[in-house]
Structures are given as structure tokens and as C-alpha cells.
Amino acid sequence: MALLVGLLAGCSRPLVDGDAELQISSRETEGREGTKLSGEFTQAYYRFTDQNTVTVVLLQGPDDAPERVASLEMFWKARAGLTPIDRTATNALVRFYEFRDTAAEPNTVGVYAGAGFIRLHDNPSVGTIDGNLWDADLRLTDRSTDFTDRLGRAVFAGSFTAQRDDARVTSILRELNQQLEERLGYPRLVLHDPPSNHLMSWSH
Numbered sequence: 001m002a003l004l005v006g007l008l009a010g011c012s013r014p015l016v017d018g019d020a021e022l023q024i025s026s027r028e029t030e031g032r033e034g035t036k037l038s039g040e041f042t043q044a045y046y047r048f049t050d051q052n053t054v055t056v057v058l059l060q061g062p063d064d065a066p067e068r069v070a071s072l073e074m075f076w077k078a079r080a081g082l083t084p085i086d087r088t089a090t091n092a093l094v095r096f097y098e099f100r101d102t103a104a105e106p107n108t109v110g111v112y113a114g115a116g117f118i119r120l121h122d123n124p125s126v127g128t129i130d131g132n133l134w135d136a137d138l139r140l141t142d143r144s145t146d147f148t149d150r151l152g153r154a155v156f157a158g159s160f161t162a163q164r165d166d167a168r169v170t171s172i173l174r175e176l177n178q179q180l181e182e183r184l185g186y187p188r189l190v191l192h193d194p195p196s197n198h199l200m201s202w203s204h
Contacts, residue, residue, distance in 0.1 A: 020044045020058050022070065022133060022158025024096055024112070026151045035150045037098070041070065044162035046129060047169035052076045054124045056131070056162050057169050061099075069097040069176060070156070071190060072133060074118045090115040094136040095190065096156055097176070099183070100147065108144035109183040112154060124164075132159050144183050 020041040041058035048054055054074045061067035073093040096112040116136025122129045136156040140149045173190050180188045 020158060020160030020162070022058070022156060022160065024138065024151065024154050024156045027153045027155060037151070041068070041160070044160050045165045045169050045172070046124065046162040047166040048124050048164055051124065054120070055169055056160065057172050058160060059172070067099055071095045071173065072118060078117070078119050089117050092116050092118045094133065094138065094156060096138060097180070099179070105146050105148065107183055108147040109180060110140055110144070110147045110149060111142040111180070111188070112138040112151065113141045114138040116156065127164050128161065129164070130159070130161050133157055142184065142188055
């Protein structure tokens with residue numbers, strides 16, 4: 001069941017680094033009990049390349065040891081009155097990283113990836129954006145040996161308010177590269193440098 005969390009755009013509390021409320025939940029399948037993970041990301045930043053190319057990074061937990069990270073890479077922008085709003089459309093690459101450090105799952109990570117639809121409510125060339133992620137369809141694409149997949153095929157949806165900080169997004173994604181290599185035992189690159197001539201590099 002697709003889930004959409006309420007908009008944050010009307011929230012009156014002050015923003016420092018941005019924030020987001022998204023939820024990832026198992027799609028209903030025979031023999032699998034549904035699982036939901038609430039994501040109250042306390043930090044949300046974005047990097048602006050052009051009106052159609054924006055990278056949003058969401059963090060839950062401390063910078064040096066996040067519990068969850070989401071990266072949203074928009075490659076074309078929906079425009080009110082010009083772009084049909086179709087929940088089956090996709091305009092973004094979406095990844096969700098869950099880090100675990102428990103006795104049963106020490107120093108592990110699970111990587112969920114897929115595509116979704118992002119709608120921005122602001123001009124991304126300015127300092128702050130409000131947006132929604134609709135019905136991103138994710139699957140586990142990589143994991144540490146001891147990581148247990150509790151979601152299976154999942155839906156990721158919700159809303160975010162992000163602050164523009166191009167350098168910080170690049171720094172976070174570079175650090176994410178290092179943490180993934182440490183936990184997986186091999187490199188797994190994520191987009192980290194601003195694309196040149198719209199050529200982007202990401203893991204398959």
C-alpha cells in the first residue's frame with residue numbers, strides 16, 4: 001500500500017539544517033508480514049546543479065554514525081500545469097541505507113534502491129526547498145553478510161524540507177562511500193561529485 005506522509009511546508013518551527021518525515025514499508029505479499037520503518041530525518045541538504053538536476057541527502061542520527069541515510073537524485077523537475085502528475089511516473093533515483101550495530105548484526109548495512117517521483121514546491125536555485133517523494137519502489141540491492149532484510153520489496157514516501165549546501169552534500173556522499181566499503185568489504189560507489197555535462201556515475 002502506497003503511503004504518503006503529510007506535508008511539512010506549513011510547519012512554523014524554525015529550520016536549521018532541514019528535516020523530513022518519510023516512511024518505508026513492505027509491499028503486501030503473500031507469506032510476508034508487513035514492516036514499517038519511520039524515518040524522521042533531522043538533517044536534510046540538497047545540491048543544485050540545474051533546474052532539472054538536484055540531489056537531496058537525508059540523515060537520521062549523528063553525522064559520524066547515522067542510523068539511516070536516504071539519497072534522492074532528481075533528473076527532471078515536474079512543473080505545475082505542464083507536467084501530468086502520475087504516481088507511476090519516475091523522475092528520481094532513490095536509495096535508502098540502514099546501518100545496524102547490534103549484538104546480532106554488528107557493523108552491518110543494507111542498501112535499498114529503486115526509482116520514484118519527486119515534486120518540488122520551490123525553485124531549487126534558492127536556499128530552501130519543500131518537496132514530496134511519491135511511491136518510490138525499492139528493493140534490497142546490497143547488504144552485509146549478517147544484515148537481515150525485514151522489508152523485501154518496499155515503498156518509500158513522504159515529505160522533506162531541505163537546505164541548499166552543495167559542498168556538504170558532496171562531503172556526506174563521499175563519507176557514505178567510505179562507510180559502505182568498510183561494512184560491505186568492497187567498494188560500492190554512490191554519486192558524490194557534481195555531474196559534468198550531465199554524465200552521472202552510480203552503482204548498478
